[in-house]
Amino acid sequence: MGLWFISRCAFTAAAAAAALRVSSGARFARGAQLVRARDYSDVTDRGHEPVCYELTHRALLRLEGADTSAFLQGIVTNDVTLLNERAALYAHLLNVQGRTLYDVILYRLGASPGTEPDGVLLECDAAVRDRVLKHLKTYRVRRQVSVRCCPELRLWAALPPGPEPPRRPGPPDRVLVWEADPRTALMGWRLVLRDDRDPRDLLGSRIGDPEDYHRHRYRIGLPEGVRDLPPGVALPLESNLVALDGISFSKGCYIGQELTARTHHTGVVRKRLLPLRLSSAGTPPPPPPDGAALETEAGKPAGKHRAGVGELGLGLVRVAHAAETLVLRTGGGGGEGEATTVRAAVPPWWPQDQDL
Template identity: 55%
Template structure:
C-alpha cells in the first residue's frame, strides 16, 4: 500500500488504454452496421474493472455528431486540447479532449471516434458531447469553420452505450467485449480516459446492444453515474459547467485528454503555462457525503474546513457520492458546505487509484 503526502491510501497504477481502429462506416445516414459504500470506504476508491458478465448503459445524456471532410483533422486540431493525429494517423480508435474558450477554461468535454469511409478518402470522425450542449458544440464548430472543407451533422439515429463488467474488482487488461454480431457495432473502443470506465459502444438506434455483445445485460443509467462519481471521472455540463473549469484542475492530463507537444489551439496559453510551472493547487476529486435529509446539494457550493478555511467548492452529487473541486492542501481534512436549508453537509475526499504516480503536484 502506498500513501501520498497527505496520508491518504493510494491503490493505483498507470493505465494505458488499448485503443484499436474503429469499424467501417459510410456516413451518418448510410452507416454499415456493424452497494452503497460506508464511511470507511470514502478514502479508498477502487477503480478497476474485472472479468465477468457485462453490463451496458445507454448514455442518453451524450450526443453524437459527425465531422467529415478533407480538412477535418486540421480543423479539429485547432479547437481541442488533444492531438487529432493520434486518432487519424497513430491508429487509436478513441480520443478524449476538451474544447476551451479563449481564457483557457473548459467549454465542452468530448470524445472522438475514428471512422473509416467505405467510399472516398475524406477523414471522418464521430464526436461525442453532452446532449444538452449539442447545439452549442455545433455552433462553436461552425463559428471556426470559415472556409474549411468539413461538414458537421447530428447523428440522431445512433445510440451511445457504456459497457462495464458486472463486478469491478481486479484488472481488465485482457478483457474485451465479445461481439455476437460485429457488423452491428459501428464503434467498440476502450474508454480512453481510464481503464476503469470500460468500453464505448455505438450502434444504430434500432439495434439492441444485447444482440451485439455476448453475456451482456442492460443496467440503469444511475449505476453508471454512481460508478463515475465513485472513481472520480467528470462528464458533461453538470460536472464541467461550460466556461468554468480549468482543464488541469479537472484532471485532463490524468485522463489522457491533452497533448503538450501539438501546435496551437484555442485556450492553449494558460493551460501550457500552468502545466510547465507544475503547480495545480486544486483538483476535481471524488467525495463521500453525509447528505442532509436526502437533499441534492447545490453545485458550486463553497467548501470549508472545520476551522472555516476556504477549501474549494462542491460540484455534483448522486446519493452519497459526488465530485468536488478541492484545495489539495485540505484534501485529507473533513470538509463541509451548507445545504439549501442551511444544514451543514460533511464530506471526505479520496484519491482515485487510476491517478498516475508521476504527477507533478503534491498533496
Template identity: 50%
Template sequence: MSYRFRVLRRMRPRLWVPQHADQEPAFLLECDSSVLDALQKHLVLHKIRRKVTVEPCPELHVWAVLSCDPEGASGATLLQEHKSTAILTRDPRTARMGWRLLAQDKGSTLVPGGQLGDLQDYHRHRYLQGVPEGVHDLPPGVALPLESNLAFMNGVSFTKGCYIGQELTARTHHMGVIRKRLFPVQLSGPLPANGIAPGTTVLTESGQAAGKYRAGQGDVGLALLHSEKIKGPLHIRTAESGRVALTASVPDWWPTTTK
C-alpha cells in the same frame, strides 16, 4: 466474463471511423446533448474555409460497457455479425470506465454476455472514480482543463499547435503548480431533499473555505478542492440538514506524481 451496459449520451471521446476507399475520412465527436446546437455552431465557426461538414448523427446510440468484475482484464468483444456496423473501443479517459459502444441497434444484444444496466448506476460508478462528464460536471467558462484532470484522461494535448486556451494551459502544466483539482467525494449525514446545490462551499473543520461542491448523485459526487486541504475533516453547511460531512479521495488511476 459478463458485462453490464449503461446507456450514455454525454461523453467526449473522439473516434476515427474506418471508411471505404471511395469515402471521405470522418470523425465522431460525442457531446452533452444539451449543448449540441452550440457545439455545432462553434465547430462551424472555427472550420474557417476548410472543406469540413459538421452534422448530427441522431441515428447512433452511445453505450458504456462496464465489466461486472472490476478486476477483469479481458476486453469486451462484439458479436462477429455486428463488427461492420458498430464501434467498440476502450474508454479513452481511464480503464476504470470500461469500453464505449456506438451502434444503431440495441447495445445489450451486441456484446456476448451483455446485460442492460441502470443509467443511475453508471453515473454513481463514474463519480466514485472521479470522472467528470457533461456541462453539469464541467460547466463552460468555469471548469479549467487541468483543474478538472483532463490531462489525466487524454483530454489535453501539450504537443498540438494553437487552440483556444492553449497558452494558459501549457504554461500552467509546465510550471507544475495546480493548487485545486476536481476530487471524488463521499457525503455522510442527513442530505437535503434536493441534494447538495452546485457551487456550495466546502469548509474545513475550522470553517475555512476548502473549495466548492461541483455536482453529484446521492451521497457521491465531485468537488473542486484545494489539494493541501483534502486530508483534514471537511463539511458542507446546508439550510435543511445543517452539516454534512464530506470525504475526498485520490483515484488510484491518477499518475502517482500527483498523489
C-alpha cells in the same frame, strides 16, 4: 473572418516531460493521508459479462471532409493526429481564456490504423449539443468540413463486471464503434449502434440503470458533461485532463492553449477535481446544490461541490485541504445551516507515482 492564435505554442518533448511536476500543496498538514477511492462500484461487481448503459445524456456529431483532422487539431486539447493510430481520443474544447467549454470523445470512422480516418464521430453532452455544433461551425471558416447531428445512432457504455483488470471482449458484428474508453480502463468500452440494434443481441449483456452508470463515474471521480465541468468555469488541468490522457503539450497551437501550457509548465495546480463522499449524522445527506461551498472544520474555504448522485459526488478541492474532513452547509453560511460531512479521495486511476 479569421482565426488568431498566440505564437508561443510549441513545446519540446523534454520540456513537456519536465512540466510533469506536481503541486507542493500535496504535502498535507498534520500527517493526514488522502485515501484512494474504490476502483469499482457495487453495481459492476456481479455477473460475468459487461453491463450496458444507454447514454442518452450524451450526443453524437459526425464530421467529414478533407480538412477534418486539421480543423479539429486547432480547437481541441489533444493531438488529433493520434486518431491515425488510435480509435478513440479524449479532449476538451476551450475558450480563448483557456477554460473548458465542453468535454468530448472523438472516434475514428473507417480506414485502417496508420491512415487518415474517413470521418470522426464527436461525443458531447446532449444538453449542449446545439451549442457545440454552433461552436464547431463558428471556427470552420472555409475549411472542407461538414458537421451534422446523428439522431439515427445510439451511444452505449459497457462497464466491466468486476474489479479485475478489464479485458476487451471480441468485437461484436454490425457496430459502428466498439472501443475502450480513452479516459481510463475503469470506464470500460464505448459502443455506437444504429437505433434499431440492441446490445443484448450483440454482447449477451444486460441493460443497466443509467443512475448506476453515474454512481460508478462519481465513485471513481470521472467528470462528464457540463454539470461536472461548467462551461467557462472549469480549468482543464484542475479537471485532471493530463492524468486522463486528454491533452497534448507538443502538438502546437489550439484555442486556449497558452494559459494551459504555461500552467502545466510551472507545475503548480492548487485545486483538483476529486471524488467526494457525503455523510450526515443519522440520516442520508440531503442533495447539495451544484456549486455549494466546501469549508474545513475550522471554517476556511476549501473548494466547491460540483455535482453528484446521492452520497457520491465531485468537488473542486484545494489540494492543501484535500486530506482534511470538510463540511458542506446548506441553508446558510458562516457556521449556520445544515452541515454535511465530506471526505475527498484520490481517484483510483490517478498515477501511483504522482502526488496531486
